[in-house]
Amino acid sequence: MAVAAWLTLCGATALLLLLLLLWQRGRPTGGAGRVAVVVLGDLGRSPRMQYHALSLARRGRRVAFLGFAGTKPHSKIISNGNIQIVHIAELKIWQVGPKVFQYIAKVILQSIQLLYTMLTIAKPGYVLLQNPPGLPSIAVIWAFCLLRNSKLIIDWHNYGYTIMSLTHGKRHPIVRIAKWYEEFFGRLSDYNICVTNAMQEDLQVNCNIRAITLYDKPASFFKETPxxxxxxxxxxxxxxxxxxxxxxxxxxxxxxxxxxxxxxxxxxxxxxxxxxxxxxxxxxxxxxxxxxxxxxxxxxxxxxxxxxxxxxxxxxxxxxxxxxxxxxxxxxxxxxxxxxxxxxxxxxxxxxxxxxxxxxxxxxxxxxxxxxxxxxxxxxxxxxxxxxxxxxxxxxxxxxxxxxxxxxxxxxxxxxxxxxxxxxxxxxxxxxxxxxxxxxxxxxxxxxxQRWDESWEQTVFPLFSSGLAD
CATH class of the missing domain: 3.40.50.2000 (Glycogen Phosphorylase B;)
Structure with a gap:
């Protein structure tokens, strides 16, 4: 069953690559000054990615902020003229058949849906992706960046497979596949950010992924209330x-x-x-x-x-x-x-x-x-x-x-x-x-x-500055 799931994922990835190649023909080049910030989750419940989007917008970048509608983001996101919110519709899979096939179906459909949504936005110079969830988003966004000549930056908040292991156990085939997937495609990114020094070391030692640590910092509106x-x-x-x-x-x-x-x-x-x-x-x-x-x-x-x-x-x-x-x-x-x-x-x-x-x-x-x-x-x-x-x-x-x-x-x-x-x-x-x-x-x-803006400016902004006009 694990082999079948792996082959299915490979087939889905190959199909996505073919679709991307067909779409790539005749598409305009460009993308300097544009960044896509991607969350395969609720935008309103993704504060760190909201902060990324705001920081980029303040530096004059045109930001496409992609994710599920769910909860309303902060008003500063909604009112910012440099930020375009692009919603990804949440999928509801029929609860029929074995759970493993339900999961595979969801991964394939989400891959197609995410790819389609990415192709509707203006070409970005960079894509900043939140992980987790990384399945299927890392492979889809990597393929998109490869063919659109964009840089992929992954912000590692945690490991998706460890979250899955809470439900299925560490030795479950789905968890093992997710671990392999996360590590393999994670190594294909151009740059990586993580949330702790402990994670930075783990990414380097166990995944051969070099990352910079950007600690979560409070935004300026988190302060004592009069x-x-x-x-x-x-x-x-x-x-x-x-x-x-x-x-x-x-x-x-x-x-x-x-x-x-x-x-x-x-x-x-x-x-x-x-x-x-x-x-x-x-x-x-x-x-x-x-x-x-x-x-x-x-x-x-x-x-x-x-x-x-x-x-x-x-x-x-x-x-x-x-x-x-x-x-x-x-x-x-x-x-x-x-x-x-x-x-x-x-x-x-x-x-x-x-x-x-x-x-x-x-x-x-x-x-x-x-x-x-x-x-x-x-x-x-x-x-x-x-x-x-x-x-x-x-x-x-x-x-x-x-x-x-x-x-x-x-x-x-x-x-x-x-x-x-x-x-x-x-x-x-x-x-x-x-x-x-x-x-x-x-x-x-x-x-x-230190507040978020100051920390982000020192740590992360240099990743986006190459090839983009300030």
């Missing part, structure tokens, strides 16, 4: 989500000249915004609701935290906000609905792109459950939190130390019990700022971390 903006955001969210409403904190009914959320209050006469006395702590976790993020760890830690409160610990009530979309969201929402917390409220909103950084900049603590299928990538959600000077508790994995500095900007944990103890320690006698939580935030404020 208190007045926090209040406006909380009042907006209170319209749809009960945890943000003022009655969460038991106080007397405010006079008519005071407007309250669960966390803030506005003196309408003076316009002054303050935190409410006895407010809950705001905990935020951004998740993709997939198998590489064990959300049950957070739920169990919250159960332990609830127990601490019930025993009279000097801890604040919690509002826990979990953002994101993913295949397991409905399952976990049912588990959340079955909980009967007295001191903790949980909501799982999907936020507008502009509201997400504002909420991070308003929170008291972030929690990251990303484990990494390869152990070689870093969670961008933590990068965004750090951009907002938000301390983080993150589940431990191999190269996390490249981002989270233990006892400096956050803490790492291995299980729910350890996370619960960290929540207890960090929120002890909240909202006093003398403890660890305040120390971590002060460290983040003084770190003066």
């Amino acid at each position: 208190l007045s903006d926090q209040h406006r955001l909380f009042m907006k969210l209170a319209e749809d989500y009960a945890p943000f409403k003022a009655q969460l904190v038991a106080e007397s009914i405010p006079p008519g000249d005071v407007e309250q959320s669960a966390f803030t209050q506005l003196d309408i006469r003076s316009g002054n915004v303050t935190h409410r006395t006895g407010r809950p702590a705001l905990l935020i976790s951004s998740t993709s609701w997939t198998e590489d993020e064990d959300f049950s760890i957070l739920l169990k830690a919250l159960e332990d935290y609830e127990h601490y409160l019930s025993e009279g610990a000097k801890l604040p009530p919690l509002v826990c906000v979990i953002t994101g979309k993913g295949p397991q969201k409905e399952y976990y929402n049912k588990l959340i609905a079955a909980l009967h917390f007295r001191h903790i409220q949980i909501c799982t909103p999907w936020l507008e792109a502009e509201d997400y950084p504002r909420l991070l900049g308003s929170a008291d603590l972030g929690v990251c459950l990303h484990k990494s299928s390869s152990g070689l990538d870093l969670p961008m959600k933590v990068v965004d939190m750090f951009g907002c000077c938000l301390p983080v508790c993150a589940v431990h994995f191999q190269c996390l130390h490249e981002l989270v500095k233990q006892e400096v900007n956050g803490l790492t944990f291995r299980d729910s019990s350890e996370l619960a103890e960290q929540l207890k320690m960090l929120f002890w006698e909240f909202p006093r700022v003398e403890g660890k939580l305040g120390e971590f935030r002060r460290n983040l404020r003084t770190a003066k971390q």
Whole structure:
């Protein structure tokens, strides 16, 4: 079966090459100053590729930004005159026959669809491709670049085959084929970018692929949110989500000249915004609701935290906000609905792109459950939190130390019990700022971390500058 799958893929690739050769005849040359940024996924949920597109557009490049419609990208992408959004329609394969043949059919159809979409755009001088997903996009884009005389740059966020192994196991034939495919076609790229030094070393040693490391950095709009903006955001969210409403904190009914959320209050006469006395702590976790993020760890830690409160610990009530979309969201929402917390409220909103950084900049603590299928990538959600000077508790994995500095900007944990103890320690006698939580935030404020634009300019832009007019 594995041999049949491999032959099918080879046949599909040969067909694509033939189609490209036929199309190439008579096509105009050119492409200087044009870059295609390609994601075989949801454009709105691909922040790093959005940042690439914006950085290129700011340097005068004409950018075709290709991917699935799904979630709306950031407004700066939509309003930028140098960026053309080109949607790739998501395929729905009939669920008939063996799964392996369903998968092969999907790969072939996606290959044809991606190729067709690439041929509808103006010839690019460079194509910047996100990996994963790399099957079938790497081979298709490589063939396109070969015949259109474009340069292929792969941005390695992770390895696709390691993600597949979470479902099928490492020794499954499909996983083995995907590994071979990713390594073989990855070596045919002109340039490579990766997200950690650990991945850079792994690409060199195990795949003979030379890459430069571009750490994820927060965009300029990830920053601490002023208190007045926090209040406006909380009042907006209170319209749809009960945890943000003022009655969460038991106080007397405010006079008519005071407007309250669960966390803030506005003196309408003076316009002054303050935190409410006895407010809950705001905990935020951004998740993709997939198998590489064990959300049950957070739920169990919250159960332990609830127990601490019930025993009279000097801890604040919690509002826990979990953002994101993913295949397991409905399952976990049912588990959340079955909980009967007295001191903790949980909501799982999907936020507008502009509201997400504002909420991070308003929170008291972030929690990251990303484990990494390869152990070689870093969670961008933590990068965004750090951009907002938000301390983080993150589940431990191999190269996390490249981002989270233990006892400096956050803490790492291995299980729910350890996370619960960290929540207890960090929120002890909240909202006093003398403890660890305040120390971590002060460290983040003084770190003066490099932002995306500066890092990209130094590291990545030289790859695109050859042969393109500034």
